[in-house]
Amino acid sequence: MNPVGVMGAVFNLNHPAHTVDWEFIHLSVANVVVIVLMLVVFALALILPFPGAANRKRGLS
Amino acid sequence: MSAAPPKPQRPSSWTVRVREAGVAALPPEKLLPDGQPTYVASWIYVFGVASIASLVVIITSGSILALKGPAWWHYTGVGHFFNSIHMWSVELFFFVMVVHLWGKYWMAAWRGGRTKVWITGAVTFLVAVPTALTGYVSQQNFDAQWISTQAKDGLNSVGVGAFFNVTNFGQMYSYHVLLLPLAVVGLVTAHVLLVRTHGVVPPFELDKRAVALPAAAAKADGSTAAPAGGAQS
Numbered sequence: 001m002n003p004v005g006v007m008g009a010v011f012n013l014n015h016p017a018h019t020v021d022w023e024f025i026h027l028s029v030a031n032v033v034v035i036v037l038m039l040v041v042f043a044l045a046l047i048l049p050f051p052g053a054a055n056r057k058r059g060l061s
Numbered sequence: 062m063s064a065a066p067p068k069p070q071r072p073s074s075w076t077v078r079v080r081e082a083g084v085a086a087l088p089p090e091k092l093l094p095d096g097q098p099t100y101v102a103s104w105i106y107v108f109g110v111a112s113i114a115s116l117v118v119i120i121t122s123g124s125i126l127a128l129k130g131p132a133w134w135h136y137t138g139v140g141h142f143f144n145s146i147h148m149w150s151v152e153l154f155f156f157v158m159v160v161h162l163w164g165k166y167w168m169a170a171w172r173g174g175r176t177k178v179w180i181t182g183a184v185t186f187l188v189a190v191p192t193a194l195t196g197y198v199s200q201q202n203f204d205a206q207w208i209s210t211q212a213k214d215g216l217n218s219v220g221v222g223a224f225f226n227v228t229n230f231g232q233m234y235s236y237h238v239l240l241l242p243l244a245v246v247g248l249v250t251a252h253v254l255l256v257r258t259h260g261v262v263p264p265f266e267l268d269k270r271a272v273a274l275p276a277a278a279a280k281a282d283g284s285t286a287a288p289a290g291g292a293q294s
Contacts, residue, residue: 034152034156037156038156038159038160041156041160042160042163042164044104045103045104045105045107045108045160045164046104046105046164048104050102050103050104052102053099053102053103056099056102
């Protein structure tokens with residue numbers, strides 16, 4: 001089976017999109033996953049120390 | 062007593078005026094600085110740079126797609142590859158741009174006379190949305206037909222459908238490959254130049270201290286002083 005066929009077997013996209021419905025909010029699961037990933041990456045950007053930032057603040061750059 | 066030496070005559074051409082105004086607004090050491098303040102060592106700025114990097118990939122892959130045409134991007138392996146590169150670089154562009162935008166929103170990046178910096182960034186996001194939409198409706202497949210008819214109904218429902226027609230491939234393709242990319246690239250260029258002109262916004266604590274210290278000094282000696290910038294790394 002070619003790589004595209006393998007991908008197709010793992011990720012079956014031959015169906016209507018799965019959606020999340022809450023009141024008037026109607027989102028595809030794929031979009032919800034992207035939004036959650038963005039929030040996670042944003043939180044990590046705030047939490048994780050930037051390489052070399054501590055040395056720069058101490059004037060050791 | 063001798064007369065004052067005559068002032069040297071300066072050419073009054075528009076090129077000289079533009080050059081002098083440009084150098085005054087953005088001297089070379091500000092345009093390409095040696096260093097940045099220590100608070101720029103933050104992941105939030107990495108997302109700004111990543112936005113520009115993904116925009117470069119978008120423009121490059123889009124130019125190749127425009128050169129080769131729909132038959133190439135639909136029916137050849139290399140065409141599929143560049144089509145995918147173009148689509149995924151757009152996904153990445155929006156992802157990193159929104160994270161950068163969130164970060165700058167919570168940092169109130171419009172402080173200290175940086176209103177235009179914030180506005181050019183926010184408007185870039187707003188203009189990028191129709192740029193992406195016109196790309197989706199220019200694919201020349203059933204997906205494009207579905208998206209354009211859905212978009213037509215949505216745009217008509219808010220009363221803007223009279224100004225452009227999302228089911229008109231020629232019009233949407235022109236918007237997508239020329240007008241809107243020009244606007245996005247122009248806005249991003251203006252944004253970066255404005256960041257260079259005004260400098261990166263300092264953290265809240267540093268900003269407060271920069272305002273408080275000269276004010277206290279002015280109170281002590283009766284003079285006025287401008288707020289200081291951040292420490293250079």
